[in-house]
Amino acid sequence: MERTWAISGVDLHLDLEGPRLRAALEAGLRDAVSSGRLGPGTRLPSSRALAGDLGLARNTVADAYSQLVAEGWLTALQGSGTRVAARVARPEGDARSPAAEAAGPRTRFDLRPGSPDVSAFPRAEWLRAARRALAQAPFDALDYSDPRGRPELRAALADYLARTRGVRASPDRIVVCSGFTHGFALLCRVLRQDGARTLAIEEHGLRTVPTAASAAGLAPSWLSIDEEGAAVAELGDADAVVLTPAHQFPLGMALAPRRRASLVQWATSGERLIIEDDYDGEFRYDRHPVGALQAHAPDRVVYAGTASKTLAPGLRLAWLVVPPALVEPLVAARMLAERHTGVIDQLTLAELIRSGAYDRHIRRARLVYRRRRDRLVAQLRRRAPEAHVSGIAAGLHALVDLPPGLSEEQAIARAREHGLAVIGLASFGHRRAREREALVVGYAKPPEHAFTGAVARLTATLGAGTGRINRGRARRGRRPPQGQTASRS
């Protein structure tokens, strides 16, 4: 049954049949805003009034409004109702975050890696789960709690990780922490206390990894990376290693099976520890996910997972599955810090997992990101055929090797002229010598309505038509000296 109704004199056409009433309502409103039929500043009817008109539950309308506010189409301000967002206030132009400021005041699009599309955070589902979780929790859940995390969440994670990632986890060896870096920093301190001196680290990765290791007194030793992933033969007598076996960050390959085997052999033969950073293991597009390494040696591997990519980094929710001997030292380390992660988020995530909403959200997100990846690859092939894309079998980012003659610095500067923030591979290189000129493109980050524009600006930056990009303006003065860009091998 299709119904038509009018908001401020604008007709909206909705297919309100079947169980996906809310999705249909959202789609109808989104379309009306993006097409301009509902103009900036237009006030929408109250959720109660619209629900009455449409014969829907009020929550259905309220949830749809919330979602569209989250996505930046609508705004909801106390006292002035729900309105269509002003173009100028579009979220992609929001420069309030320090990261956005660093990228320049005119940044309208952002393809830097590290975040999922937070505008798709399932706010309504999260709130429903929070309500159910708080209704069921014993009151002392709100008191100082188990430093490993709430038992409800550890139980839910044990089941989830076994089911989706093959992790051999029991709730008593799970430690809920506030993001990967938090858990990793705690681990480094515990390792150092236990006498460890060196930690092997992939030569490309997050800057915070070697920094946190050094801060804890561990000396880094570097592992080079080739098409089979980290060169585990270089591990030598390091006391421990941290790596990203399912999807190397940022280069994007999976650790080859024979290397996985030697890695496990290295750890078990010498009582050494492997820290498996499974930051985006949920997102694999080509085949079934690469199972967790942890299953092969649960007593020698710390498995680290996170909600930063599946839900949102702002939650600061992550988890370690650790060998039993590490539980007590980890707990002791955090008793002198934040003690445990906030319980309401923990209880809510537990309920989200338990109810199946977490899996559903991930499935939806996986479809969206795979489509985005395909569009990115197709657009680059068409408009910037000299750029080479790799690392795309999984995750939320791609490695884009630059066309010959274009340095990272040049690409970043050109992108900035287009209002696009990007980041070069050099920002993730721990060793000095640069071997390739590439961008690490986070295609999950833009909100849905900004993705097309972001990709268009990327292809304009990298494409044959770079002549269109202000060639006339004297940009040469800002270019880095040739020496810096001549190291490609």
Add this chain to the structure above:
Amino acid sequence: MERTWAISGVDLHLDLEGPRLRAALEAGLRDAVSSGRLGPGTRLPSSRALAGDLGLARNTVADAYSQLVAEGWLTALQGSGTRVAARVARPEGDARSPAAEAAGPRTRFDLRPGSPDVSAFPRAEWLRAARRALAQAPFDALDYSDPRGRPELRAALADYLARTRGVRASPDRIVVCSGFTHGFALLCRVLRQDGARTLAIEEHGLRTVPTAASAAGLAPSWLSIDEEGAAVAELGDADAVVLTPAHQFPLGMALAPRRRASLVQWATSGERLIIEDDYDGEFRYDRHPVGALQAHAPDRVVYAGTASKTLAPGLRLAWLVVPPALVEPLVAARMLAERHTGVIDQLTLAELIRSGAYDRHIRRARLVYRRRRDRLVAQLRRRAPEAHVSGIAAGLHALVDLPPGLSEEQAIARAREHGLAVIGLASFGHRRAREREALVVGYAKPPEHAFTGAVARLTATLGAGTGRINRGRARRGRRPPQGQTASRS
């Protein structure tokens, strides 16, 4: 208008007039359960059905149910509806938290300090605020966020702290952290990096304070405490000091005005830092709250506040107001750890403060705790006249000096026989020599329905009638050797 309705054949009498419908409904149900008219396991009607019967909004009934679940009167389990809790499952007997386990498996009452009554956590208000906050937040609030905390919360706190505690705070010098100990540990690391070597610490206080200082490489120097609070004349050339000026923990006095003046003089003359732990500044019963020391020297004082006493420790939400020069080093320290506190709790607390619900909750709690304090004092006077109570002008705990001849160990053991967990002053003493035998009684902690029972057991433990306490059972074997209890001076 009084209405009577029946649940499972039991009549409930409700005064459902005026705006406090939910409170009346809660009171009626609570009374029916505690009197036994609604027996354990009884299934309550669905909130929808009861709301229909009573002509109330469904949310009113659902919120009342949630509150009673939180308080332990009812249980709500997926698939089996809302039922009257079984006596055996009463929350005060819940031994799942490590703390409760440590107190013995038969603990039914808990008067240890450190927590408010978490069963009174305003779950419904929190959820409402979360819904509003998420509807209004820009989507990138859920991305990696400002490590100082969300701007919404820092703005709300700046206003709140100025209004209620006289703190001179601007949002840009507030750092939201995950509990006091977390913020304190970060501060210690920053102080040490800046060259500090010694931190003066009150000789009675939280164990984690000297431990975290030592872990950061700061040597503690002890300040003795007399009836005017910490002996600031002993500060000498310590690089910094941490103390509890509004309500010394655990002894309970306020720092005398002339000592506040010398303390500030000490800090400003020598460029030294004061860390003002204002853990329970919201709860003052005798007169207006003692204003924050910070206002006298905002560039030399770090003000530390927390939601652990006003709302619940499980949230792990606290805040530092710091001199501008400390903001950047604090931010850098947490970038190698958890980066920032979870944003949803931050946004929710901001909305709770902004809407006035936070102030209302504190006012309600202050009334409840003052009544509890008065009942505790009256009951001890009547039934244990040889125990001496002090430190009760503020806060959520009292210091109870034991009757002559009773040691802390004896009192703790006797209380345990009554199913009551208490803690002795010795647990908060950083120096060896014990000067008094006393209990630190946290009267805020029990849920409302357990408070009377908890106080009765305390007075039985300490009262003249201690003969009633299992004198027949051979307990002497468990008593500590005399030498350990003979150090009272």
